[in-house]
Amino acid sequence: MTVENTAIYMDNSATTPVRKEVAEELIPYLIENFGNPSSIYDLGKTSKDAVENARKKVASAIGAEENEIFFTSGGTESDNWAIKGIAFANRNKGKHIITSSIEHHAVLHTCEWLEGQGFEVTYLPVDKYGMVSPEDLKNAIQDDTILISIMLANNEIGTIQPVEEIGKIARENRVYFHTDAVQAIGHVPIDVQKMNIDLLSLSGHKFQGPKGCGALYIRKGTKIETLLHGGAQERKRRAGTENVPAIAGLGKAIELATSEIEESNKTLLALRERLIKGLLKIPKTHLNGHPTQRLANNVNVTFEYIEGESLLLLLNAKGIYASTGSACNSSSLEPSHVLTACGVPHEIVHGSLRLSLGKMNTEKDVDRVLAILPEIVQKLRNMSPLTPKENRTL
Amino acid sequence: MDYSAKVMDHFTNPRNMGSIENSDGIGEVGNAKCGDIMKIFLKIEADRIADVKFQTFGCGAAIASSSMATELIKGKTLEEAWRLSNKAVAEALDGLPPIKMHCSMLAEEAIHEAINDYLKKKGLEPWTE
Numbered sequence A: 001m002t003v004e005n006t007a008i009y010m011d012n013s014a015t016t017p018v019r020k021e022v023a024e025e026l027i028p029y030l031i032e033n034f035g036n037p038s039s040i041y042d043l044g045k046t047s048k049d050a051v052e053n054a055r056k057k058v059a060s061a062i063g064a065e066e067n068e069i070f071f072t073s074g075g076t077e078s079d080n081w082a083i084k085g086i087a088f089a090n091r092n093k094g095k096h097i098i099t100s101s102i103e104h105h106a107v108l109h110t111c112e113w114l115e116g117q118g119f120e121v122t123y124l125p126v127d128k129y130g131m132v133s134p135e136d137l138k139n140a141i142q143d144d145t146i147l148i149s150i151m152l153a154n155n156e157i158g159t160i161q162p163v164e165e166i167g168k169i170a171r172e173n174r175v176y177f178h179t180d181a182v183q184a185i186g187h188v189p190i191d192v193q194k195m196n197i198d199l200l201s202l203s204g205h206k207f208q209g210p211k212g213c214g215a216l217y218i219r220k221g222t223k224i225e226t227l228l229h230g231g232a233q234e235r236k237r238r239a240g241t242e243n244v245p246a247i248a249g250l251g252k253a254i255e256l257a258t259s260e261i262e263e264s265n266k267t268l269l270a271l272r273e274r275l276i277k278g279l280l281k282i283p284k285t286h287l288n289g290h291p292t293q294r295l296a297n298n299v300n301v302t303f304e305y306i307e308g309e310s311l312l313l314l315l316n317a318k319g320i321y322a323s324t325g326s327a328c329n330s331s332s333l334e335p336s337h338v339l340t341a342c343g344v345p346h347e348i349v350h351g352s353l354r355l356s357l358g359k360m361n362t363e364k365d366v367d368r369v370l371a372i373l374p375e376i377v378q379k380l381r382n383m384s385p386l387t388p389k390e391n392r393t394l
Numbered sequence B: 001m002d003y004s005a006k007v008m009d010h011f012t013n014p015r016n017m018g019s020i021e022n023s024d025g026i027g028e029v030g031n032a033k034c035g036d037i038m039k040i041f042l043k044i045e046a047d048r049i050a051d052v053k054f055q056t057f058g059c060g061a062a063i064a065s066s067s068m069a070t071e072l073i074k075g076k077t078l079e080e081a082w083r084l085s086n087k088a089v090a091e092a093l094d095g096l097p098p099i100k101m102h103c104s105m106l107a108e109e110a111i112h113e114a115i116n117d118y119l120k121k122k123g124l125e126p127w128t129e
Helices: A020-029 A042-062 A075-089 A105-116 A134-140 A163-172 A244-259 A261-279 A308-317 A337-341 A363-383 B005-012 B060-073 B078-082 B086-092 B098-121
Strands: A069-072 A096-100 A120-124 A145-149 A176-180 A199-203 A214-218 A285-287 A298-303 A352-356 B025-031 B036-045 B048-057
Touching: A020 A244, A042 A069, A042 A199, A042 A214, A042 A244, A069 A075, A075 A105, A075 A145, A075 A176, A075 A199, A075 A214, A096 A105, A105 A120, A120 A134, A134 A163, A145 A163, A163 A176, A244 A261, A261 A285, A261 A298, A261 A363, A308 A352, A308 A363, A308 B005, A308 B060, A363 B048, B005 B060, B025 B098, B036 B060, B036 B098, B048 B060, B048 B078, B060 B086, B060 B098, B078 B098, B086 B098
Parallel strands: A096 A120, A096 A145, A145 A176, A176 A199
Antiparallel strands: A069 A214, A199 A214, A285 A298, A298 A352, B025 B036, B036 B048
């Protein structure tokens, strides 16, 4: 296969490939070191050590202590645990939760479910860049507010929230602060002390670890209910036999990703800017998200007059893997709640494209995408009844 | 998306894409908010569809449905074109995913609109069923 025929993967916010070093770290725990960490013999101890070693690495990656890290099945479980756990453990103190309107569905749908359980939720608006205003947050806090859950960086548009400021406000008002950092790990340096974060969700497969494994950081002394009841694993707070290979892999992956942040961001940023600059040369194209306060790997644009799914299919036919904010592939046909919250008009919201960069992407990939995309956009615009004459070539 | 080879063929190489100047009937259904708009242009000669073109804003299934529907009614009488059901469009495409069935519905509706537009222009009663 020549390079020209190789597929270009630009959907790293959806998932990433497991790194070779990570695979090498985890494979022994699938085969020879298969023991259950709860068993008392040596084989069990080997597994236990692997889990504890990974815990150290996760703690050190975010400035936490080892006993504040709990392994889960991924970002969704971590978000569910953090929000439901805080809500039910603190319901005698209050029933009010604050979140933002652009959270991942793992947070939003959890909050919506809690509304049905008698909790009250405020969904903070965002500005056109997807940024939460600390002033709005201050004004939303009530006497009975028990939790603020605001993501560190958005999965669709990459906007990075002023987390340190949010943490400060939460602390001053003695409200727990949870952040979904699933997209941020490996891109944004995180210090839970400095940022006053009480709970943080992360997921291994977003930073070249294995799928189905994540963690929740819970600050020592936080009053939180258990989500999964059963055995005494994770200091009796998260039952279920540990996914030892995945945990070992996650540990290695987070160690590599966080130690390489600076270098990797430098490379990604150059690629991102090259890509954005090229895309905006296509007429009637708009950048979504913040121009600078955004993840180094995130590009999200809207092309007027066309629809996202058909764009993805044509890109796929050219060997380019990307995604869209448009939910046309779901049964709801609802456009992206993130772009809608940013005020992207509903007439054009369906024409959005997310290209999320990763370690494998090169300048050559970016240039190939920039060579192919204008043709595809034009093809669809020629097909669309919305396209004005001046934007047609047929 | 789980599309049949036929859907992908009609999506990537759409038949009858474009518009007709001085068309005899135009039907436009759907809206941008929902992410689907289908516009059908008809040229009618002696009660037959002499030519048909479409413009579609929408997903792969919407574009493929437009392409297939125009193929199916080209050369047919108005009555035959009117009777084209969304199911027939979907079947001709070797099926559509359940959540995309509404795309074939749009094709049926757009054809009805275009035929009625023609009838109205002729001063005739629009058809209802």
